[in-house]
Amino acid sequence: xxxxxxxxxxxxGAFKAVDDASVTVEEGDIxxxxxxxxxxxxxxxxCLTGDLPVTSGTVSFAGNDVTRLPPEARAKLGLARTxxxxxxxxxxxxxxxxxxxxxxxxxxxxDARARARDVLQRVGxxxxxxxxxxxxxxxxxxxxxxxxxxxxxPKALLLDEAMAGLTPxxxxxxxxxxxxxxxxxxxxxxxxxxxxxxxxxxxxVVVFHQGRxxxxxxxxxxxxxxAVIEAYLGRRxxxxxxxx
Amino acid sequence: xKRYLFPGVVLVLAYPLLAAGYPVWERLGALVLLAAIxxxxxxxxxxxxxxxxxxxxxxxxxxxxxxVVVYTHLGWPPIAGAPIGMLLSVAVAAVIGVPTLRLSGHYxxxxxxxxxxxxxxxxxxxxxxGGAQGLTGPAMPRTVFDLSFLSATPFYYIFLAVLAFLLGLxxxxxxxxxxxxLRAIKDSERAARSLGVSAGRYKLYAYMLSGAFTxxxxxxxxxxxxxxxxxxxxxxLISVKMVVMAALGGAGQLFGPLVGALILVPLEELSNSYLGxxxxxxxxxxxxxxxxxxxxxxxxGLLSLFERRSAKPAAKSEIASGHAD
Numbered sequence: 001x002x003x004x005x006x007x008x009x010x011x012x013g014a015f016k017a018v019d020d021a022s023v024t025v026e027e028g029d030i031x032x033x034x035x036x037x038x039x040x041x042x043x044x045x046x047c048l049t050g051d052l053p054v055t056s057g058t059v060s061f062a063g064n065d066v067t068r069l070p071p072e073a074r075a076k077l078g079l080a081r082t083x084x085x086x087x088x089x090x091x092x093x094x095x096x097x098x099x100x101x102x103x104x105x106x107x108x109x110x111d112a113r114a115r116a117r118d119v120l121q122r123v124g125x126x127x128x129x130x131x132x133x134x135x136x137x138x139x140x141x142x143x144x145x146x147x148x149x150x151x152x153x154p155k156a157l158l159l160d161e162a163m164a165g166l167t168p169x170x171x172x173x174x175x176x177x178x179x180x181x182x183x184x185x186x187x188x189x190x191x192x193x194x195x196x197x198x199x200x201x202x203x204x205v206v207v208f209h210q211g212r213x214x215x216x217x218x219x220x221x222x223x224x225x226x227a228v229i230e231a232y233l234g235r236r237x238x239x240x241x242x243x244x
Numbered sequence: 245x246k247r248y249l250f251p252g253v254v255l256v257l258a259y260p261l262l263a264a265g266y267p268v269w270e271r272l273g274a275l276v277l278l279a280a281i282x283x284x285x286x287x288x289x290x291x292x293x294x295x296x297x298x299x300x301x302x303x304x305x306x307x308x309x310x311x312v313v314v315y316t317h318l319g320w321p322p323i324a325g326a327p328i329g330m331l332l333s334v335a336v337a338a339v340i341g342v343p344t345l346r347l348s349g350h351y352x353x354x355x356x357x358x359x360x361x362x363x364x365x366x367x368x369x370x371x372x373x374g375g376a377q378g379l380t381g382p383a384m385p386r387t388v389f390d391l392s393f394l395s396a397t398p399f400y401y402i403f404l405a406v407l408a409f410l411l412g413l414x415x416x417x418x419x420x421x422x423x424x425x426l427r428a429i430k431d432s433e434r435a436a437r438s439l440g441v442s443a444g445r446y447k448l449y450a451y452m453l454s455g456a457f458t459x460x461x462x463x464x465x466x467x468x469x470x471x472x473x474x475x476x477x478x479x480x481l482i483s484v485k486m487v488v489m490a491a492l493g494g495a496g497q498l499f500g501p502l503v504g505a506l507i508l509v510p511l512e513e514l515s516n517s518y519l520g521x522x523x524x525x526x527x528x529x530x531x532x533x534x535x536x537x538x539x540x541x542x543x544x545g546l547l548s549l550f551e552r553r554s555a556k557p558a559a560k561s562e563i564a565s566g567h568a569d
Contacts, residue, residue, distance in 0.1 A: 049438065075440035087435035089428050091496075100428045103421050104440035112421075152439050 002027045002156055002187050003048065003079075008057035010043050017043040019211040020057070025156070030178075030188040032202030032219070034195075036232055039208035041191050042084065045160055048189070049081045050074045062155060075104065080154035084161045084191075086141035088133045094120065095129040097144055101151030112151075119151045123177060139170045146177065156187040163197050175200055199223070207231070256404065260397045270396040276509045277403035278464060282482075283489035283501030284410050285457030289450040290487060291495035292414075292423065294430030295345060298483050299356030302340070302363050303333040303455040305477030307462025309367070312379040312472055317372075321389035322381050322470075326463035330456040337455035338448065345447045348433070357480065364478035378473025381466060391467045399468050406464065407502070410457055415498055426450055430496065458486070481527070488531050491538050494545030503546055508534075 003025040010018040018040045025031045033041045046052040048059060050071040058067045066074050080101075089097045098116035099109070106112040120126050123143050128136070136144060142162055149157055159178070163171050171194065178201060182188050192198050198205060199219040207215040207222050209231040215222045222228050263269035282304060289295050310329030311322035344355040368376040385392035393399065417423050428436035429443050437443050466472050476482070486501075489508050494500030515526060542548065 051434070051438075071434075071437045072440050072442050075438055081438050083435065083438075087432040087438075089431035089435065091431055092427060096424065096427075100424055100436065100441070101439045103424055107421050109420055109424065112424075148435075148439060 001025065002029075002062055003189070004058075004060045005044075005048060006058050008044065008047050008059065009055045010040075010047055010052060011055045016055075016211050018047065018208075021208070021211075021213050022057075023206055023213070025187060025189055027155075027187055028185070029204065030182055030190065030202050032198040032205040033189065033191045033208065034193060034198055034205055034222075035208035036193070038210075039231075040211040041208045042160060043211075044208065045081075045158060045189075045191050049079060049158060075152060075154075078153075078155035079158065080149035080152050080156070081158040082142070082145035082149055082160055082162050084164065086138070086145050088136070088141050088144060090134045092133055093129070094125060094131050094133050094136070094144060097133050098147045098151045101148040104152040116147075116151050119147050122180075123147045123150065124173075138165045139167075139174075142166065142174070143177070146181070150181065150186075154186060156189065157181060159188065159190045159192075161191055161193070163192060163194055171197065195223070260400050264397070267395065270400065272510060272513055274396040274399040274403055274468065275513065276505050277400060277407050278461060278468070279485065279489060279509050280502040280505040281403060281407050281410060281464065282458055282461040283486045283493075283505055284407065284414065285454050285461060286486035287454075287490045287495060287497075287501045288414060288417070288426075288457075289447070289454040291490050291497070291500065292418065292430065293426040293447055293450040294496070295447055295451065296349075296353045296487065297356040297451070297454075298353045298480075298487060299340075299358075299360030300454070300458050300486050301478045301480065301482035302336065302356075302360045303458035304462035304465070304482050305363065305367065305472070305474075306333050306336060307459030307464075308466040308472040308477045309373055309379070309462075310459070311463040311466040312381050313373070315381050316374075316379050321387065321391070322467050323389060323391055323463065325466075326460055329459040329463050333455040333459035334452045337452040341448045341451040345444065345451060357483070360478060360480065360483055364474050364480075367478055368474040374473070376474060378471060378476070381470035383470075392470070396468070399464075403464060406460065411498060411502075418498065422446060422449070427496070481531075484531055488534055488538075491545060492534060492542075494547035497545065497547050500545050500547050507546075 001024045005021065005023045008018055008021045009016060021044055033045065035041045043052065047054045050066065050069055054067060058065060060066060061074060061077055061079055064077060066077065089100065095113065095116055098120050099112050102112035102115040102119070103109070106115050117129060120129050123146055125140070125143055125147055128140070133144060146162065163174050166174060175197060178188060190201060202219055205217065205219050205222045206213055207228050214227045214231060215225045259273050260270060263273055286297065286300050290297055307326065307329035310332060311325035314320040314325035314328065315322045340359050344352055347355055367373050373379065382390045382392060425436065425441045425446050428441055429446060433443050462477065489504030490501040491504070492507060493503030511530070512527060515530065519526060538545070
């Protein structure tokens with residue numbers, strides 16, 4: 001298995017944002033992490049990438065224990081990510097943004113640039129290579145995040161709400177892009193709260209609620225699970241004499 | 245930018261001929277270049293990597309004191325202290341950098357100020373460094389290696405060679421992996437790290453390299469002026485000048501610090517010669533005003549005015565095609 005997170009707990013003071021979560025991702029999977037706002041899925045995601053140190057538990061990636069490794073060391077092992085709010089390198093061109101990613105495996109700047117150009121072409125930013133990155137809107141920035149991560153030639157790509165803020169058409173295009181990336185042999189972990197995205201992309205889903213895993217299975221299975229419905233919609237109260 | 249390069253180089257090489265016979269102008273040329281060396285050295289870590297050190301006087305002072313100490317205590321020519329100062333500065337940069345470079349933004353700047361001020365105070369109590377009186381280099385040249393000249397022109401060419409080497413090195417770094425990584429760290433350290441950039445290591449490299457050349461500037465300063473005390477070596481104004489020059493011309497741009505030095509050094513010399521001793525306090529006021537003006541109206545420095553004008557049409561069409569997407 002590619003990613004193996006065991007009994008991961010992340011506490012902020014007395015509050016456990018993630019409470020004893022264990023998730024494994026096989027090579028070639030598309031795993032969805034879903035849950036209502038504040039469920040702890042983003043926190044868990046950041047424990048996988050190393051942006052947040054775990055309070056307890058272990059994380060291993062491609063057979064290496066990475067629990068204590070910083071994000072850059074995990075990236076070197078082949079773990080790439082995008083950010084929920086894009087962290088674009090604002091002062092650079094689109095091409096230079098992707099080049100930063102490509103430099104990880106191609107230390108020569110000229111090679112990295114050529115590699116970055118390829119990747120931009122593949123994600124549909126080929127016509128914007130020389131544009132300043134700050135001229136991109138949200139969809140462009142999200143795409144650039146993916147391009148940058150892909151340019152680092154990862155084994156796994158972790159997408160943190162890569163579709164948030166996109167229009168329905170853009171979401172469909174983004175789903176297509178993620179499919180193509182997965183088709184290229186990259187394992188995908190996707191945090192999302194747009195159900196449509198999860199249902200059409202993920203093979204397996206883990207549902208978080210209040211820091212704990214409450215369900216797992218195929219998208220169909222979890223969406224019909226009463227515990228999941230309750231977490232998303234709340235408990236239906238039977239009140240006598242209620243007018244609504 | 246490129247079309248200014250050739251006439252620029254010719255003018256820089258020929259300047260001493262134009263200034264020949266006017267000691268004030270000869271001296272001014274050398275001072276501009278010396279300031280440009282310091283500010284360009286600062287630019288590596290402060291401009292490219294975006295780690296705004298306001299304590300680079302530490303390295304400048306180490307360079308100046310190393311040069312004068314080898315003369316005072318060993319009888320060597322001051323310039324022999326330059327490599328010692330550079331090595332010391334690299335070591336000191338590592339010691340200061342490892343804890344402070346973890347701090348972000350203003351916190352890093354404040355930590356560097358604190359370290360520089362601490363070193364200044366310590367140096368003024370050190371007998372070895374001549375205390376508050378400072379130390380003086382050779383009064384009369386013993387050999388040519390003492391670098392004591394009647395005119396400033398030899399210094400001009402020495403400084404020019406050092407500056408050319410430093411800018412060449414910076415240019416080479418800028419185009420390679422390290423240059424990309426430093427700019428990425430400046431824009432978003434978190435994103436850079438997610439792409440495998442060992443941000444801590446690269447910032448430290450930049451800081452050490454920057455410290456080494458700032459120290460060289462300090463040694464060269466001592467060779468020209470033959471005197472250093474805690475204020476002229478470790479004083480906060482030394483640090484502030486480097487920041488302001490680079491920011492005025494354009495921090496993170498190859499020629500930014502040189503442009504800043506070309507403007508600020510003549511201004512400072514002018515105010516010193518007209519106001520004499522009374523001008524010392526005024527220098528702070530002028531620098532303060534420049535900082536405010538740059539921060540408010542020109543955050544990327546004067547050179548960005550040129551860049552913006554030449555880059556505009558291209559940028560516009562790209563944005564337009566972006567909308568069409």
